[in-house]
Amino acid sequence: MTIMKLIYIGVGFLFFGIGTIGIFLPLLPTAPFYLLSTVSFAKGSTRFCIWSTNTKLYKKHLGSFAENRSMPLKTKAIILISASISLLLISIAVNLLAVKVAIAVLLLIKHWYFIFIIKTSNSNKPT
Secondary structure (H helix, E strand, C coil), X not given: CCHHHHHHHHHHHHHXXXXXXXXXXXXXXXXXXXXXXXXXXXXXXXXXXXXHHCCHHHHHHHHHHHHHCEEEHHHHHHHHHHHHHHHHHHHHHCCCHHHHHHHHHHHHHHHXXXXXXXXXXXXXXXX
């Protein structure tokens, strides 16, 4: 096994761990970190890639999105509300105009992306 493959596997575990922490901390988005872990594992080891995509955590938080490129409305709402509250609290706590503007832009882009790009599925099951 080459050093690069070992690095990709290590980075995959790092992203998977951060994504798992993101389940409990709304400031860390779970899905993007799970996606990054999958890409890292795919470059490092097919075995670890298969393992990560077959975990209950991956299937619960990213499974239907990875398969259908859509999310149930309830899941989209939970993600948007929890992340928006966290970002707004940061905006209130930080007294720098540049940070407030960056957070406002981030909120606009996030809402636009979730409303217009990510399709809403009919499933009541959260991703």
